[in-house]
Amino acid sequence: MASLTSEQLEHFKNKLVEKKQHIESQLQIFAKKNENIKNDYETVFEQIGDGAEENADEVMTYEDNLAIEHELEDNLTEIEEALGRIADGTYGICPDCKEPINIDRLEAMPEATLCIKCEK
Numbered sequence: 001m002a003s004l005t006s007e008q009l010e011h012f013k014n015k016l017v018e019k020k021q022h023i024e025s026q027l028q029i030f031a032k033k034n035e036n037i038k039n040d041y042e043t044v045f046e047q048i049g050d051g052a053e054e055n056a057d058e059v060m061t062y063e064d065n066l067a068i069e070h071e072l073e074d075n076l077t078e079i080e081e082a083l084g085r086i087a088d089g090t091y092g093i094c095p096d097c098k099e100p101i102n103i104d105r106l107e108a109m110p111e112a113t114l115c116i117k118c119e120k
């Protein structure tokens with residue numbers, strides 16, 4: 001049940017690769033790539049100063065960055081999985097109901113795994 005043409009697949013592949021690069025560059029702003037684990041980044045704990053207030057700021061920034069880091073990492077994994085589905089020919093098909101995923105949904109979120117009905 002191939003619902004997407006090879007041109008469409010190419011289009012979504014490009015979108016996914018672009019998105020992946022964008023996320024990786026965002027992660028690199030505050031996190032260090034873990035070379036041993038694929039798609040794992042370590043949020044860098046930034047030292048602003050030694051005062052109590054500065055220390056509190058450091059912890060807050062670190063915690064914020066950590067939350068963003070995990071979100072970006074999850075997104076990165078989803079993108080990689082979507083690229084894998086393009087490679088093995090299952091991209092664009094919802095694994096739950098086996099129906100094609102709406103093209104507008106893929107356009108907005110090319111890494112989507114499930115169709116809108118199953119996502120709910």
Ligand SMILES: [Zn+2]
Pocket residue numbers: 094095096097098099114115116117118119
């Ligand atoms: Zn579905």
